[in-house]
Amino acid sequence: MNVKHALLSASSAHRWISCPPSALLSKKFEDVSSSFAQEGTDAHALAQYKIEKLLGISTKDPTESLSFYDEEMKSHAEDYAYFVLEQVEKAKETCADPQVLIEQKLDFSRYVPEGYGHVDCLIIADGTLTVIDYKYGLGIKVSSERNPQMFCYALGGLALFDGIYDIENVNLVIYQPRRENISEYSISKSELIQWAEEVLSPTAQLAIKGDGEYKAGEHCQFCKAKATCRKRAEYNLELAKYDFELPATLDNEEISSILTKVDQLVSWASDVKEYALKEALNGTKFEGFKLVAGRSNRKYTDESAVVDVVIAAGKDPYEKKLLGITAMTALLGKKTFEEILGGLTFKPSGKPVLVTADDKRPEFNSAYEDFNEN
């Protein structure tokens, strides 16, 4: 599907609000569609079908046309559809006739020139407008708290229904099943409109003209200019200053300061490498570098011939492996899995990782010795 993106779209709002000139700069770069994007499109089509089926809306099963369909996608789409249904039931507690819109185009051009986007689910009821965004990605956990994308959808929802329904509050929900994340945030309609008038609208006016300050940060990872943007390079290269500092070793304060930027530094460095490889494959020469064939492993030329030959040699060419939890759940069904295997599973604690202090996970308490036993 060839989707036309608005220059100042809801989905890129976090980026262009943080760095207004990035909107026009990004226009110079071609759209690159990825397999992750196609997987997301498939997951949304399936989720839409599951919700419409549950709501008794006439719909068509898209399964056969989905390239990335699997049991995991199906199971998440079903859980999500039930989640949406629960939200609809909740809305019915305060409103006799809530409306549910799925994959609805929303227009927030009152605040952003040509601003529009497609929301996954909108539940309109007296009292509360609920915006739900289904994020199928496995990447970063996304919070709905003061999330500009969700704010834009809510403004689009208000443009359509404020006046028809008596809306006082907006409830924003991000449903991200593969990160076990359901993030909810509420804001009053008046506070949302104040943000739209004081932040969104003036920033959109800068962005549409390419004005405003370049500002690098986490939002750069979704920018099409990310590999060659000078501002991002300067921001990341600031780290180099540590090369020249005395004394010879870094103190803990300096290490903390590096840790806060290191993920972005790694992500920027890999964006630059990926860009340079693509350019080199297109014939660009970078001084001091050349293209070579990477490492590779030996492969069979004909797997069925290998099987025949090994069996003829009196050996078994196959290994027998226990199905993993996802495949076993697909084999047995969720309910049976829980009944017969629920007591035979456990969740080991994950390997310790160092994260920023504002991370919501509880602090890892295990004793230092646990990791240093001989």
Ligand code: SF4
């Ligand atoms: S890479 Fe970052 S700093 Fe550069 S234009 Fe994009 S968002 Fe702005």
